[in-house]
Amino acid sequence: MLQEITISEFENSKGTVQNIHLSYQIFGRELGTAPIVLVNHSLSGNSEITGKNGWWNEIVGEGKSIDPRDYTILALDMPGNGFTGKSAHLLHNYKEFTLRDIAKIFVETIERLEITEIFAGIGGSIGGALLWEMAVLKPSLIRHLFPIATDYKATHWVKALCKVQDQILNNSAEPVKDARMHAMTFYRSPQSFTAKFGGFHEQNEGSWTIERWLEYHGNKLEERFQLATYKLMNHLLTTIDISNGNGDYISAAAKVESDIHIITVNSDRFFLPDDNWETFVDLSLRKKNVHIYEIKSVHGHDAFLIENAQLAGFLNPIFQTNKTTNENNKHRALWSR
Template sequence: MSLQKIDIFDFTLQNGSYKRWLPLYFQAFGQPIGTAPVVLVNHALTGNSQVTGENGWWNALIGTEKTIDTDFYTIIAFNIPGNGFGGQAENLIQNYKDFTTKDIALLFWEGLQFLGIHRLFAVIGGSLGGGIAWEMGFLKPNHIENLIPVASDWKASDWLIANVLVQDKILNNSEKPVHDARLHAMLLYRTPQSFKAKFNRSKNENQELYQIESWLLHHGEKLESRFALESYKLMNHLLKTIGESTNCGQFIGFAKQTTANIHLIAVDSDYFFTADENRETYEILKRVNSNVSYHEIQSLHGHDAFLIEFEQLNAILKNTFTTQKIKLN
């Protein structure tokens, strides 16, 4: 449960930059390593390795007698280097544009190898975490039994790249960069319909601000208090590098080669990784791979539905994880 560290030495990034040393922090939950099927959980942009337990951000999905059952599985969650979780100043990265999601995927595989883990029952991640899951699959197409990207895609779309640029400009030019970038980002993570249902043009008690304004400002302040500027710059930049080194032909080649069951999970109202992009991915995959399924969460709430609509997500994932339990019991 406690935060642990793996020291990665002599690592060369995709752009040729050499890192003599990189710390890779992680947490392990559930069954001891080597005794049970392993599920790797990749966190999203402002997330971390605390996927279950106290302050666990995916407690509705992971835990005792939950869909991803800690009484049955070994759960590993790495922190993307540079996310600053746990207060390690050494884990902040200044040259953030040197890194790609493929670099992170390589680091995660190195970390797993260090732990003696060579195959994964599943790798699951939402948003940026799902993009890293895809990259891990591209690197080792026959080492993952179930590849489960949620509210994500195998490549960054033009829309996503455009929004990464806007975020980067805010982060490098605003007087309150983390706070202000978060305000803009929340407009991508939710939808107009979600805001209307929640606020409906109401004002707060003193009538000075609309409730939507208060809510956005609160989210800006909350992230500003817990997330370093360097971390936000890096995580935002990584989004646009998803699938950067993989063209459509190579993606089809991966689909033909992989032994993984690919479970695509989109959100019908997602403004970040749109359902249209996921449907297109599914159409490409199913032509060459019979082990692919497509599921769509129905929600007013947009991209953040993968952190909100737990009943739907559990229902989608239940068969994959309970079938494995039945097999081994």
């Protein structure tokens, strides 16, 4: 069930004070009765992570990696993502916000829910970057951190792609559709397109072509996504910075007490795997409990939503081990309060 909370008089990074409306959903066990798993959605996602319309049913669900019979699963909608359908909840002053602001809002919401410990936080793309920001703000809040297909900084490459997206969103006659079509070209990879559509000469009227496929994805997002939301989320990608402006990302990350499980994608052309491996090597010199896993796929950035078996293979050792521990410790009264 979708629930709402209001953060009154929140001051964003530009100094503007306004009320922030945030929606969230809780799946599985009741708060206070089981370990908590926080799931952060990606750019076009929402809190509907499992169930009839769940976008992550291959990972979250009964018998899956994150089983609602064993965990309390919390999913927050990023403010302004439009999932409530209320236009008053959109953030039109999107350039005044940073991802650090969203992290502060999430942390305050978690505190309002009287949660003091999160067993695992997991998120892909901007959702994973948001986890990094939250972990820096509250180094002891999350026991296991799973940032997937993301980074703790916005590289020049990410900023360049987002600049083009912003130009499309502010100048196109069909901004959401056209921006989505452009985004699909860097969410996937050239090898992914070849695997899906065949060689250059292999086209026929009865099958998908790259042009029709891009049009399809543009139209589908246009049907359910607000322009103001896309502008906000695209802008937030350019503000990823756990150093809070000083450029010392490793020192900021080293303060995080969580076990950090970086999951990268070998063909990602948005958040590059080389950057993730560099983070792992540098952070390992400062912190012991850092791990890295690599999804092998031709599908680029979107592989974290496609290669579910590989992702489950990385998650299961943590979540299944904890499940056994829970069953052996049934008498613990409160997990979060």
